[in-house]
Amino acid sequence: MTSLSTLKKSSAGVVAPVRWTRAQWMLLLVLCTVLALDGLDVSMVGVALPSIGQELNLGTESLQWIVSAYVLGYGSLLLLGGRMADLLGRRRIFLIALSVFAAASLLGGLVDDPTLLIATRFIKGLAAAFTAPTGFSIITTNFAEGRERNRALSIFSTFGASGFSLGLVVGGLMTSMSWRWTFLVSVPFAVAVVLLGLKYIPRDNPSDQEQHTGHDVWGAVTLAAGMLGLVYTLVSAPEKGWGSVATIAGFAASAAILAAFALIENRVKHPLIRFSILREGWVARANLSAVGLFGSYLSFQFIVTLYLQSVLGWNPLSMALALLPAGLLVVATAPFADRFIDRFGAPRLIVTGLASLALGYILFFRVGTTPDYASDILPSIILLGIGFALAFPSINVQATAGIRNSEQGLAAGLIQTSMQVGAALVLAVTTALISGQGHPAAQAHDAAAMLAQYRPGLILSGAVAIAALLVAAAPSRRRKIPAMAG
Template identity: 85%
Template sequence: MSLNDASCTFESMTSPTTLKTSTEPPLVSAVHWTRAQWLLLMVVCTVLALDGLDVSMVGVALPSIGQELNLGTDSLQWIVSAYVLGYGSLLLLGGRLADLLGRRRIFLIALSVFAAASLLGGLVDDPAILIATRFIKGLAAAFTAPTGFSIITTNFAEGRERNKALSIFTTFGASGFSLGLVVGGLMTSLSWRWTFLVSVPIAVVVVFLGMKFIPKDKPSAENSGHDIWGAVTLALGMLGLVYTLVSAPEQGWGSVATIAGFAVSIAVLAAFAVIENKVKHPLIRFSILKEGWVARANLSAVGLFGSYLSFQFIVTMYLQSVLGWTPLGMALALLPAGLLVATSAPFADRLIEKFGATQLILTGLTALGLGYVLFLRVGTTPNYVLDILPSVVLLGIGFALAFPSINVQATAGIKDSEQGLAAGLIQTSTQVGAALVLAVTTALVSGHGQAAGTVSAQAMLEQYRPGLILSAAVAIAALLVAAAPSRRRVRT
């Protein structure tokens, strides 16, 4: 693709005053880390993988949970939505508090809470408590995810060393999410409770390893004044916004509750913006969006995750409801995408150095969009190899290229004291994007539903088709945003 900014390598992104020319030799020196650095990386990577596993495993287990606890579809939705609610609403706050209060402290406390909530969720029979544990796990993940990200960016030097660490970190998260479908199928075959309990011993071990291998850090020197009202309005505004998004399909997009929810959330977030522009030490410096590729990376993340999670939502229903596949059979059908993402970790940083993060984002989003479009061909009796597998492979390639590149691009050139903020921004974009596009997808599928009593496979497929079209449209829109020329502003 012949874009003005697509030929820049990552070195030129992190050092914008110097553009790499075609006559310069590529970097070939290997990255050498100490044993302590490798163990530090494995600690934070494992936690991100647990977050990804938790999201996808529970989706496979929902039918079993509903059958055992006698829950309807509306209640089952909240087992998923409660996690998104906690995760998406506090990511920005979690990342910033890690900067202000100490990354190691926040990371270990949040991981301990995650382990306790996982244990409780696997033991209870009360649906309300089960949903509450999912919300608490989402809150905990809202602190561990951006904190783990900023632990990496502050302990690995910017450039090739950080590129490699971030590519491994983000690939662990994506792999956990992708392979969670298979793990969830295996755990559900034993009992749905194991989809909750399997994370507990792993999290406990990682807490002890983290105490040993995560370096102690001091709160940011900028923490000379606590922005209490900024923290309160941000948390309440994001909580209200994500709650409204995930409940809108059930309440109705034009209902009083939905309109009021959006209005109140926007008003609270507007108050947060006013506060941040007036206080001496703001929780979030809005001008960070003008630096480097922060704004573009965040918009790309919205499109990437929004389209991908919505597609997964549709395809799991299609494979089970239309084709009648078992959860494990469905998971195995999607396994190639997860394997492609998982095996890309050793190479992602080299690809970023060679081609530049922007070029890989463009290529990845192109592959995603093509994969979604190809899937529109499926019918009620598809040939897996010819009709489904090409899309699965393209999605694996697209996600493997775009996901780590977006995360590298989002934090390039940002100073250490704001790495948690930058990490929180990009991960908030992924969660809010997922919640928004998934909510619209659910509304489209429901609004396009068939008349009562129509249960043919073809009718169900037509019901899901608008959601497939939306996933493709969102990916293409993200591609256009990533391809648009822009000027960078870099902190000096």
């Protein structure tokens, strides 16, 4: 594997620190900023949901679509986005998708119609489906596997986690002015990163093998259609009913299309996705851990945002500051994430992180209509920050360890897809659990009734985190590829 820098050992056999050039740092900054913008976008909009609902007169089911439309676009095309970057050129795909993201952010901040607002969220999700795995694979193909890549991926993934966590605070600040600023604030940063990316992202060539063999067109079509149908069915099920004809037909059609995709991939000479990649190293387990991590956390944030503002009556900024400790913990660990992985190993950190998340959710079950912040809310926030800081970068490292360069985009797309599909599934179930009697805020502002309606969703978040913990902690039946080399 070609690397921009190499680890060197002294005569005493001690591994010297990884040293990068200014161009390498700028490349990493460009990629990290885009991932942080993705994280900011999800959490900022989550904070703004009550304000959007009040101004546009939207209930819980409709508010869910502002979150789920992004997940729909993101989750349905992530696998295709990562693979297309491998085939068509990472730099080209990354810059085009980021430009679309900037344009959709601008439009979303200007529209008044709820349908158009949701449409812009879907377009942003589509764009992020290309930038996220492409940025990931640009790193894994330019930094050697082992300590160098661990450091780069730790910084990269921690930027994403930091953006997601600090987005709560930024979202609170923006929403205090207007919810529209939660859309518009990303625009200047995205434009600036496009300009920097033109200079610092290395030019690359599509896979030589694929240039000569052509593309798996039908595989790409069936994959995109199947994932789009699956994620759409998941996020629309709470509104239409899980047992409705439309939902059952949606799942059946998606399953049939994905089965056709699997048949195509097993027959073509150069498949879009090599299914045996799931048997390599920790790939399958890392993806299941990602489902639990993001599925539980995004659903928890959705509920807590409504709980703090609708039940307790906090304003957006107060709510954001209450959740700030989690973001600060993630940011504070950023410089040390790669060292933790080198010292303790990514698998151990994944287990520890998921255990911390599960404990945080369980402790939050104690909240009432008049909670004490220091004793009832803060312990959970701290545990969630620790858990996310440990698990998120470690899952990303383990998901690509031992995967060859030509499939790094595929591996990156797999892990990102697991995160987003997990978020879509758990959020859809959560919304179904808490929306049984319409928008809670409409229930005569009965705080106790609102809280009772939210509790099943809180329990679900905890159960999903525990399930992911059990998967991550289960003994391995095959030799695992180390998270670092050298």
